[in-house]
Amino acid sequence: MTKVSDTEMDIYLKPTFAIDADNKTIAEKAQNLTVGCTTDEEKAVKLFYFVRDSIRYNLYMISVFIEDFRASKVLEWEKGYCVQKAVLLTALGRAAGIPSRMAFAMIRNHRVPEHIIQRLGDNIFPRHGYNQFFLNGRWVSAAATFDRTLCEKNGLPTVEFDGKEDAMLPPTDLRGQPFIEYVEKFPPRDDLPFEWIAEKIAQLVGPEKRPWLEKGAGHAPESPES
Numbered sequence: 001m002t003k004v005s006d007t008e009m010d011i012y013l014k015p016t017f018a019i020d021a022d023n024k025t026i027a028e029k030a031q032n033l034t035v036g037c038t039t040d041e042e043k044a045v046k047l048f049y050f051v052r053d054s055i056r057y058n059l060y061m062i063s064v065f066i067e068d069f070r071a072s073k074v075l076e077w078e079k080g081y082c083v084q085k086a087v088l089l090t091a092l093g094r095a096a097g098i099p100s101r102m103a104f105a106m107i108r109n110h111r112v113p114e115h116i117i118q119r120l121g122d123n124i125f126p127r128h129g130y131n132q133f134f135l136n137g138r139w140v141s142a143a144a145t146f147d148r149t150l151c152e153k154n155g156l157p158t159v160e161f162d163g164k165e166d167a168m169l170p171p172t173d174l175r176g177q178p179f180i181e182y183v184e185k186f187p188p189r190d191d192l193p194f195e196w197i198a199e200k201i202a203q204l205v206g207p208e209k210r211p212w213l214e215k216g217a218g219h220a221p222e223s224p225e226s
Contacts, residue, residue: 009099009134011190012094012099012100012101012134012190013094013097013099013100014094015091015094016190016191016192017066017070018066018069018070018071018087018191018192018194019071019087019090019091019094019102019191019192020070020071020072020091021071021090021091021092021093021094021095022095023071023072023091025072025075025076026071026072026075026091026092026095027095029050029075029092029095030047030092030093030095030096031095031096033046033047033050033092033096034046034047034096040096040097040098040133040134040135040136040163041135041136041163041164042163043093043096043097043098044093044096044098044133044135044140044142044161044163045161045162045163047089047092047093047096047098048089048131048142048144048161048167049144049161050092051085051088051089051092051144052085052144052145052146052147052148052158052159052161053147053148053149054078054147055074055075055078055079055080055085055088055144055147056078056079056147056149056150057079057080057081057082057085057145057146057147057150058079058080058081059081060211060212061077061079061080061081061084061211061212061213062081062201062205062209062211063201063209063210063211064198064201064202064205064206064207064208064209065198065210066192066194066198068084068210068211069083069084069087069192069194070087071087071088071090071091071092072091074087074088075088077211077213082128082129082130082143082145083127083128083129083192083197085129085144085145086102086103086129086130086131086144086145087102087129087192089131089142089144090102090131093131093133098133098134098135099133099134100131100132100133100134101131101132101139101188101189101190102129102130102131102132102188102189102190102191102192102193103129103130103131103132103141103185103186103188103189104127104128104129104130104185104186104189104193105128105130105182105183105184105185105186106124106125106126106127106128106182106183106184106185106186107124107125107128107169107180107181107182107183108123108124108125108180108181108183109123109124109125109179109180109181110123110177110178110179110180110181111154111156111173111177111178111179119204124183126184126200127196127197127200127201128145128169129197130142130143130144130145130168130169131143131144132188133163135163135164136164139188140163140164140165140166141166141167141168142159142161142166142167143159143167143168143169144159144161145159145169146158146159146169154173155173155174155175156170156173156174156179157170157172157173157174168180168182169182
């Protein structure tokens with residue numbers, strides 16, 4: 001078990017502009033979700049499943065404005081794409097007293113819809129976001145990206161998290177066909193690396209992109225987050 005000082009963990013408990021763990025609504029939601037939990041592990045599991053299923057995955061929520069990534073805003077909207085959902089889960093974790101951080105990877109999505117491939121020219125997404133919690137002396141990864149409804153609609157396995165083992169997007173779908181391939185994992189971040197993400201989004205969808213709040217959720221298994 002890795003020994004880490006309280007000082008080293010402080011940065012993973014503090015709120016930031018995007019990870020607004022001190023927001024009243026975020027704090028109350030974290031408290032309500034973790035009532036009765038006696039360990040950080042139990043709390044992390046509760047928070048994971050809330051974000052996975054109650055915050056619907058929606059690719060149309062991508063934006064080049066940082067205020068559209070604030071955890072409190074994502075909670076209000078009850079939908080978001082992978083990075084927004086990861087911001088919210090990080091904020092809820094910190095509000096619950098669990099050291100939490102963001103992680104990113106370049107992934108290849110073999111189930112990405114053809115119309116998105118035509119727009120991007122590829123099925124590789126270099127800015128997929130997920131989470132890491134510090135539990136029982138080590139960092140445990142959790143990808144709360146796709147909600148159960150979307151997975152059932154698209155024939156995809158849901159990501160299950162027990163607070164002990166990493167819970168990443170699966171390599172195959174329910175038919176055994178290729179789904180997600182992790183091409184490269186990047187160093188974890190204590191805050192949302194907004195400029196790093198927004199620069200790429202702007203190249204794809206323009207410098208004025210805001211969330212399309214009226215679009216339905218679940219239009220595709222992954223968003224154009226490169």
